[in-house]
Amino acid sequence: MKNIQRKQIFCIGLILILLITFISIHFTFIITKTTSLEDSPIYCFQGPEITNVVYTPEKPELYDNVTITAQVTDPWGILEVWINYNADNDVYAGWGANFTMIHVSDDLYSYNILNSIWDSPNGPAHGSYVNFTIHAKNGLGDWSQSGYYQFYMNDTVKPIAEILTLDNNSYVSGLIQINTTIIEAGSGLKQANLSIYMGNGTLLERFTSTNLNETFLWDVSSLPDYNIAEPSSYFTINFTAWDNANPTNKDTIILESIRVDNTAPYMAFINSYKNLTTFVQDNQTLTSNIISASNFMNNFTNTFYNNSNYHSFYNGSSGFLQVAYGLNLSQWNLTTDMLNTLSITLEGKIGYSDSSILQAGWKIWNWVAENFTIIDSTIFNNTDEVSDILYLSTSNKSLYINSSLSHRIEIFFFINTTGPAINASIDYILYNITHYKADEWYNRENEKITLKVMGFDLISFDRIELHHENYTYYTWNSSGIYFLKFNTTVLPDGLVPLNITVYDKAGNSNSSSILLNVDYFGPIITIISLENNSYIGESQIWNLIVPIELSGYDIAKNFQRMELWIDGAIAPVLSGQLGQIFEYDEFGNITYMQTNATWYEEGNYTYYWNASTLIHNSTHELRVLSYDGFDNPNVYKIFVTMVTFNTNISIVDVRENYSIISDAAVILEFTIINYGNSTLKDFTPQIITNNSNWDWWFKDVDSFDFKYLSPGESLTFKIEIIPRSVQNTINQTIELIINCQIVENLTQTTNNFTIQFQTYLVVQPQTGWQGNMGYLQLFLSILAGLGIGIFAFYIIQYLKKASTQPPKPPEKMRKGK
Numbered sequence: 035m036k037n038i039q040r041k042q043i044f045c046i047g048l049i050l051i052l053l054i055t056f057i058s059i060h061f062t063f064i065i066t067k068t069t070s071l072e073d074s075p076i077y078c079f080q081g082p083e084i085t086n087v088v089y090t091p092e093k094p095e096l097y098d099n100v101t102i103t104a105q106v107t108d109p110w111g112i113l114e115v116w117i118n119y120n121a122d123n124d125v126y127a128g129w130g131a132n133f134t135m136i137h138v139s140d141d142l143y144s145y146n147i148l149n150s151i152w153d154s155p156n157g158p159a160h161g162s163y164v165n166f167t168i169h170a171k172n173g174l175g176d177w178s179q180s181g182y183y184q185f186y187m188n189d190t191v192k193p194i195a196e197i198l199t200l201d202n203n204s205y206v207s208g209l210i211q212i213n214t215t216i217i218e219a220g221s222g223l224k225q226a227n228l229s230i231y232m233g234n235g236t237l238l239e240r241f242t243s244t245n246l247n248e249t250f251l252w253d254v255s256s257l258p259d260y261n262i263a264e265p266s267s268y269f270t271i272n273f274t275a276w277d278n279a280n281p282t283n284k285d286t287i288i289l290e291s292i293r294v295d296n297t298a299p300y301m302a303f304i305n306s307y308k309n310l311t312t313f314v315q316d317n318q319t320l321t322s323n324i325i326s327a328s329n330f331m332n333n334f335t336n337t338f339y340n341n342s343n344y345h346s347f348y349n350g351s352s353g354f355l356q357v358a359y360g361l362n363l364s365q366w367n368l369t370t371d372m373l374n375t376l377s378i379t380l381e382g383k384i385g386y387s388d389s390s391i392l393q394a395g396w397k398i399w400n401w402v403a404e405n406f407t408i409i410d411s412t413i414f415n416n417t418d419e420v421s422d423i424l425y426l427s428t429s430n431k432s433l434y435i436n437s438s439l440s441h442r443i444e445i446f447f448f449i450n451t452t453g454p455a456i457n458a459s460i461d462y463i464l465y466n467i468t469h470y471k472a473d474e475w476y477n478r479e480n481e482k483i484t485l486k487v488m489g490f491d492l493i494s495f496d497r498i499e500l501h502h503e504n505y506t507y508y509t510w511n512s513s514g515i516y517f518l519k520f521n522t523t524v525l526p527d528g529l530v531p532l533n534i535t536v537y538d539k540a541g542n543s544n545s546s547s548i549l550l551n552v553d554y555f556g557p558i559i560t561i562i563s564l565e566n567n568s569y570i571g572e573s574q575i576w577n578l579i580v581p582i583e584l585s586g587y588d589i590a591k592n593f594q595r596m597e598l599w600i601d602g603a604i605a606p607v608l609s610g611q612l613g614q615i616f617e618y619d620e621f622g623n624i625t626y627m628q629t630n631a632t633w634y635e636e637g638n639y640t641y642y643w644n645a646s647t648l649i650h651n652s653t654h655e656l657r658v659l660s661y662d663g664f665d666n667p668n669v670y671k672i673f674v675t676m677v678t679f680n681t682n683i684s685i686v687d688v689r690e691n692y693s694i695i696s697d698a699a700v701i702l703e704f705t706i707i708n709y710g711n712s713t714l715k716d717f718t719p720q721i722i723t724n725n726s727n728w729d730w731w732f733k734d735v736d737s738f739d740f741k742y743l744s745p746g747e748s749l750t751f752k753i754e755i756i757p758r759s760v761q762n763t764i765n766q767t768i769e770l771i772i773n774c775q776i777v778e779n780l781t782q783t784t785n786n787f788t789i790q791f792q793t794y795l796v797v798q799p800q801t802g803w804q805g806n807m808g809y810l811q812l813f814l815s816i817l818a819g820l821g822i823g824i825f826a827f828y829i830i831q832y833l834k835k836a837s838t839q840p841p842k843p844p845e846k847m848r849k850g851k
Contacts, residue, residue, distance in 0.1 A: 081178025082108035082115075082170040089185055096189045096220045100147040102166065104180065107141045110173035115143045119166035121187075135168070143168075162187045189220035192283035195275040202289055205260070205494040207296045207540035212250040214243075214273055216285075221278035229272045233265035260293035260493055268293050295540035299491040302536040302544040304500070307374045307468040307484035309519075310366060313338045314463050319358035319444055320436075321399055326356040329457075334359065337463040340381065342419075344459035355449040355458060361465055363441035370435045374428075374468040374486060378445060381421040381462040382414055390453030391415050398424065399444045401436040406446070414447075419461055468517075475551045475592075476522040477664045483550070485518045489536035496537045502530060525552045527589040553590035556668030557636065557660040560585050564656065566672040570645055571679040571712075578646040579612075584658055587636040592663040598631035598641055599657040605631035605641060612642045648676040679776055682709035685791040688750070693796040696760035700795070701733060704770065707748040714743040714787075717774035721753060724767060730755040742777070757797045766795045 086105040094100050106115050115135045135143040147164075164187060168180040194217040200206070216223055228241040228250050241250045261267045271289040276282045317334040319325065327347040336345045337359070349355035363369070384394050395411035409424050424445075426434060436442045443465075449458055468484050476483060489498035490513045498510040500518070502525060510516055513536075525532070533547040563583035564570070570580050586596035598605045607614050607628045615633070617626035631641050648654065657671040684707045694700045708714060718740040721730050733752040743749060757766065770791040 081176040082106050082112055082172050084168050084170055084178060084180040087168060087180055087183055089183070092185075094185055094187055095191065096187055097149045099149050100164075100185070101144060102135075102147065102168075103138070103142060103144045104135070104168050105141045106143055106168075106170045108170070108172040110176075112137075112170060113173055113175075114171045115168065117145050117166055117168050119147065119164055121162040121164050132169075189277060189279035189283065191220050192285045193218035193220075193223065193275045193277050195226065195273050195285045195287050197271070197273050197287055197289060200271065200289055200292065203291045203293070204289070205293050205295045205538065205540035206252075206254050207294065207542055208253075208255050210252045210254060212252055212271070214248050214250065216246045216275045218246065218275070218277050220283075224276045224278045224282060226273070226275040229274075231270045231272070233268045233270070236266075238269065254294045255296060257294045257296075259295055259297055293494065293540075295493040295538055295542065297493065298542040299489060299495065299536035299538055299544040301488055301490045302498075302534055302546040303486070303488040304532065304534040304546050304548055305374075305470055305486045306474070306532075306548050306550060307470050307486060307517075308474060309482070309484055310368075310465075310467040310469060312361070312366075312465045312467070314359045314465075315362055315365070316360045317358065318360055319399075319446075320360070320439055320442060321358075321404075321444060323356065323358070323399070323446070325358060326352070326354055327458075337460050340462040342461060344382075344461050346457055346459045348455050348457045349449055349451065353451045353453070355447075355456070357447050357458070357460075359445050359447070359463055361443045362439075363435065363443070363467075365440075366469075368467070368469050369441060370432055370437050372469045372471065373426075373431055373435075374470060374484075375466075376426040376431060376468075377466045378424045378426075378443075379421060379462070379464040379466070380424075380445070380447070380460070381419055382447065382458060382460040383417055383419045384414055384449060384459075385417070385457040386453070387415050387417050388453065391449070391451050391456075393448060393450040394458075396422065396445060396447050398434050399446070400433050401439075402433050407434070409445075414449075414458075421462075473551070475553055475664065476525075477553050477666065479664070481521055481523055483520050483522055485516075485520050485532075487516045487518060487534050489513055489534065489544075491536065491538045491542075494539035496539045499535050499537070501533055501535065522550060522552055523554060525550065527553055527555050528591075551590065553588075553592050553662055553664055553666060555589075556662055556666040557586045557588035557593050557596065559596060559658045559660045559668055559670045561656060561658060561670060561672055562638070563640075564672060564674055567675075568672075569675050569677045569679075571677040578644070578648075580643045580645045582641045582643055582656065583638065584641070585638045586633070586658070586660050588660075588662050590662060593636040594634070594661045594663050594665075596633045596636075596639075596658060596660045599655075599659065600643065601654050605643065607631060607641075613640050645676060650676060650678045652676050677711065679712035680710050681712055681714070681776065681787045681789075683707070683714070683772065683789050684709060685770060685772075685789070687793045692794065693798065694757065696757050696797055696799050699754055699756045702753045702755060702768070702793075703750065704753070704791075705748055705750045706743065706772070708743045708745055711745050713745065713777035715775040715777045716741065717743060717772050719751075720771045720773070721755075722769040722771065723755075725757070727758045728755060729758070755795075757795070760797045761799050763796065763798045766797050768793045768795060 084104055084106050087102070088104075089100055089102045091098060091100070102117060104115075106112055115137070116132045117135055118132050133145060135145040138144045163184045165182055165184045167182055169177060171177050196215050196217075198213040198215060200210075200212060212228065214226070214228065216226060223244060223246055226243045226245075226248065228243075229237060230239045230252065232238050239252065241252075243250070258264075258267055269292040271292055272286060273289075274284055274286040276284045314334050314337055317325075327349065329348040331346040332344060334345050336343045347355070347357060363373075378398075380396055384391070387394075393411045394415040395409065395413050397406040397408045397411075399405075400407050410422055413422050414420050434443055445463075447458060447460060449456060474480070474483075485500070487498060487500065487510070489495075489510070495513045496511075498513070498516075499506050500508040500520075507520070507524065508518060520532075530550050530552045531547045532550055533545055535543050535545045537543045561582060561584050563581055570578070582598065584596070584598060587593065607630055609627075615626075615628040616624055619625050633639050653673055653675045655671060655673055657669060660668045686705045686707065688703045688705055704719075706717070706719075718737055723730070730753055733754045735751045739749065739751065755768075770793075771788065772791075773786065773788045776787055
């Protein structure tokens with residue numbers, strides 16, 4: 035026993051010695067490998083010599099790269115040189131740790147402190163002193179350390195302040211967003227102030243921020259609008275940014291003459307005018323004045339063209355000549371209030387010109403004052419052709435247009451002379467009118483419109499825009515009244531709003547609009563129920579009726595008619611044909627009966643096409659034509675092909691064994707092959723047997739597999755059947771019935787197709803041993819259960835006996851030792 039204890043103590047001691055040795059070796063390894071300054075081994079031997087320590091630049095700015103170089107020499111060679119640096123504001127001393135210096139050449143070593151360290155969480159800040167030392171180790175492992183060096187990190191670069199959303203002389207209104215940004219790459223932003231001063235220098239408002247990007251909100255809605263006579267009505271904005279340097283650097287930007295304009299433009303007006311150029315209508319007067327002329331040559335219609343073919347006449351013996359020319363505006367359904375501008379041009383000459391000609395001019399009758407207004411009394415005192423123009427204004431047009439006499443205008447050519455008889459020759463008279471018509475339609479025969487546009491602003495006018503929805507057609511950069519000949523072909527069909535918007539420089543606006551009836555395109559039409567390049571057909575149907583659903587409507591609400599043409603001819607509508615349209619009067623009498631495929635009201639219609647006489651594989655054009663009230667056309671066409679669809683289905687029984695035993699399941703397998711040119715739809719087979727107590731079901735398929743079967747495709751499926759209680763051998767008939775639809779004829783009322791297929795089974799009754807096989811299986815199962823139970827009982831008894839047997843005594847005790 036004692037020997038055993040000695041052996042155990044010896045083993046334990048040996049293990050402790052080995053453990054202590056391992057720990058010592060491992061600890062020594064860690065000490066040897068450390069590179070921090072505090073853990074470096076200190077030897078009494080002399081280490082390398084470190085001299086000529088230099089850093090550049092001499093006065094580093096924040097975000098400068100700083101390069102440190104030193105010369106390191108030792109007779110035993112240099113194994114390692116590294117630098118340690120930190121800053122006086124570094125709360126985690128030694129954040130720089132130790133970094134290996136690069137051997138540049140000979141005794142020169144270098145290290146570059148990158149500017150990225152200034153962004154590190156505990157890196158040096160503006161005003162910091164960065165301290166560093168250099169350590170070197172020679173070939174014998176002896177270390178040396180340089181002295182302590184430091185340089186000062188300064189920031190002398192001022193930040194850059196910018197105002198992004200305003201400029202000098204800007205106009206503002208409402209709530210203004212003043213977006214600012216500051217560029218500061220040095221000591222960081224300390225503060226930014228946005229100060230707003232009135233024109234007299236009084237501080238109005240000040241905002242403060244410490245963000246490099248800031249949006250200041252200035253509410254000017256209660257401030258007075260700019261007035262050049264009031265210095266306090268304009269403002270100056272100062273934006274100043276300071277950094278954290280000591281002394282601080284700052285930058286200031288000043289925006290001058292910021293002006294408030296909270297008032298929207300006071301006028302925005304647009305109206306549409308038509309241009310009318312016309313000529314004299316008669317040579318009469320409806321006034322009390324007389325026509326004093328004789329010897330007329332040619333007709334007043336010679337004044338229609340400026341071609342030196344004259345309407346000429348002579349004065350009477352009194353020396354006075356006066357001829358009237360009349361125009362009735364009612365001929366164009368124009369009234370005085372519809373006129374915007376009206377000018378009259380007259381060109382003519384007289385037979386001689388001398389001092390005896392007292393007057394040779396023209397005048398217009400004033401219907402209100404019932405007297406003449408002289409236009410010019412001497413302008414035609416010339417033997418050469420002279421032209422003159424009269425402009426009627428909106429303020430005086432009612433004086434010279436008689437609204438009760440067909441809106442008539444009368445002008446007079448006159449001469450007064452003391453000399454001999456004189457002739458006058460009138461070459462050309464032209465009326466140029468612009469007028470407004472609210473119900474005017476604009477189409478291919480009437481494309482252009484004259485627009486009158488006005489826009490004004492008292493303080494800060496910017497522009498006038500003519501636009502429809504989001505598209506701008508014209509822009510005027512000066513306020514005023516403008517006339518524009520506008521081509522309406524750029525507008526869509528319909529009752530189209532054409533707008534002008536007047537903007538000022540403060541962002542305020544005012545708008546006006548007119549509605550124009552525009553119609554350049556025919557009604558929109560489509561064929562709904564048939565697709566282009568589709569097929570129509572019949573299957574065991576003699577009279578094939580194809581419904582064609584079509585639609586037509588006009589955006590401009592100017593629908594006239596829509597027609598269906600088939601193969602180049604308008605489709606007929608026979609008496610009593612489905613869908614035929616009738617119209618009746620209040621007494622029930624027929625006032626209209628549709629005889630062809632023409633519809634006079636927009637909407638959806640169905641035409642029933644008798645396609646039974648069409649030839650197999652023939653292609654036909656269906657064309658829909660539409661017209662609006664201006665005969666603008668539109669066309670929509672498709673092509674369809676007539677196909678006689680037929681079904682040719684084969685069902686194949688792919689079994690090999692036709693003989694089975696009663697009450698035993700059997701798998702039947704069939705293949706359906708579509709040899710026809712039509713597509714089968716919903717063709718789930720039905721199984722019929724003569725014995726109602728037989729069970730059957732589909733195996734490994736579901737109803738979706740029987741959804742569609744295209745031409746040329748086939749489908750194989752299985753059916754499991756259990757014949758029940760067959761007492762004698764029989765040949766049992768199995769019938770498959772497929773009742774399906776033909777996809778291509780789904781538009782027809784009759785499109786079903788049925789096919790039947792018969793096969794058989796030889797079913798034999800069960801034999802004697804087969805009939806008693808169930809009892810035998812039951813008996814064998816009972817015997818097997820008893821055997822397993824007896825075996826288990828003996829196993830359990832054996833295990834119990836083995837567990838209660840006393841243990842065998844040791845061999846030495848049985849020998850008496």
